[in-house]
Amino acid sequence: MLETINLKKSFKGNSAVQEVNLYLDHGESVGLLGPNGAGKSTTISMISSLIKPTSGEIKLNGVNIVDKPGEIRNILGVVPQEIALYQELSAYENLKFFGSIYKIKGKELEQRIQNALDIVGLQERQKDLVKTFSGGMKRRVNIAAALLHQPKILILDEPTVGIDPQSRNHILEMVRHLNEKDGTTVLYTSHYMEEVEQLCDRLYIMDHGEIIASGTKAELLSILSTEDTIKVELSRMDEAFVEHVKTIEGVRKVEATHLQMKVIVKKGSQLISELVHLADQYHNQIVNFHTETPSLEDVFLHLTGRTLRD
Numbered sequence: 112m113l114e115t116i117n118l119k120k121s122f123k124g125n126s127a128v129q130e131v132n133l134y135l136d137h138g139e140s141v142g143l144l145g146p147n148g149a150g151k152s153t154t155i156s157m158i159s160s161l162i163k164p165t166s167g168e169i170k171l172n173g174v175n176i177v178d179k180p181g182e183i184r185n186i187l188g189v190v191p192q193e194i195a196l197y198q199e200l201s202a203y204e205n206l207k208f209f210g211s212i213y214k215i216k217g218k219e220l221e222q223r224i225q226n227a228l229d230i231v232g233l234q235e236r237q238k239d240l241v242k243t244f245s246g247g248m249k250r251r252v253n254i255a256a257a258l259l260h261q262p263k264i265l266i267l268d269e270p271t272v273g274i275d276p277q278s279r280n281h282i283l284e285m286v287r288h289l290n291e292k293d294g295t296t297v298l299y300t301s302h303y304m305e306e307v308e309q310l311c312d313r314l315y316i317m318d319h320g321e322i323i324a325s326g327t328k329a330e331l332l333s334i335l336s337t338e339d340t341i342k343v344e345l346s347r348m349d350e351a352f353v354e355h356v357k358t359i360e361g362v363r364k365v366e367a368t369h370l371q372m373k374v375i376v377k378k379g380s381q382l383i384s385e386l387v388h389l390a391d392q393y394h395n396q397i398v399n400f401h402t403e404t405p406s407l408e409d410v411f412l413h414l415t416g417r418t419l420r421d
């Protein structure tokens with residue numbers, strides 16, 4: 112349905128996106144996951160024809176649309192990261208304005224506004240000024256605006272950042288409903304692993320402007336089928352101890368935060384007694400430990416050497 116081929120974007124010679132190849136099939140829910148600055152928003156802005164790629168192609172049903180922005184705008188609904196609403200107008204008035212941009216009028220517009228408000232759960236607050244809304248409610252109005260022209264593909268750029276848990280749950284449920292019940296194709300960007308795990312059939316992991324891995328959750332987890340994760344709780348954090356653990360044979364990655372240490376080891380490595388012994392040498396103590404099956408967070412750590420929210 113939608114495909115990017117070797118998509119690149121540089122800003123004044125600085126590369127933001129390099130050779131991104133991704134596709135969306137009809138009815139899929141696809142996650143684009145990566146830390147801040149990975150290039151997710153730039154990729155989305157190119158797909159939605161807000162900015163022009165430095166090079167590469169964007170194909171909609173096999174046709175390159177880089178020079179035909181009109182082709183995609185009718186098919187795509189984009190929910191940008193920034194809230195783009197008129198604060199002094201009500202939710203209803205904002206939606207009326209956005210509807211007019213798509214040249215939807217009269218009864219049809221009225222019906223679509225009510226339908227979009229119903230989907231985002233704001234029908235009862237439609238007459239209230241947007242400036243009185245919480246961040247999460249504003250985001251929901253933004254989503255409603257992106258739905259007015261009944262797009263076949265919906266792209267959401269980190270829609271749950273900085274909002275209250277109630278709105279977050281509402282948004283996640285809504286996206287799931289639009290995908291599963293209405294058949295809307297979804298591209299969902301996030302740096303929350305658990306959201307894309309919940310919502311998406313397939314994932315792309317992006318870092319430093321590149322897609323570094325892609326596949327279903329099971330396929331991505333199989334990258335770590337040769338590894339175990341040991342989670343260790345320490346009596347105190349000690350950099351020298353952490354550095355020493357990294358040098359133990361069989362240890363592939365170590366991530367330390369506060370009193371927790373996550374040690375990714377070669378599958379089957381029996382390292383607990385070695386860790387206990389080493390902690391003792393550093394006058395540290397292992398208070399607790401357990402071995403976990405790898406998560407997508409671990410896949411990200413394995414691929415990049417960093418956690419998603421570094």
Ligand SMILES: Nc1ncnc2c1ncn2[C@@H]1O[C@H](COP(=O)(O)OP(=O)(O)OP(=O)(O)O)[C@@H](O)[C@H]1O
Nearest residue numbers: 122126127145146147148149150151152153154269
């Ligand atoms: N208009 C611009 N001018 C110059 N540099 C830009 C511009 N837009 C993005 N960049 C740079 O491109 C890189 C990718 O940014 P982008 O916003 O696409 O990442 P992101 O993955 O969406 O991150 P975030 O989660 O923080 O939005 C960053 O280094 C950013 O500073």
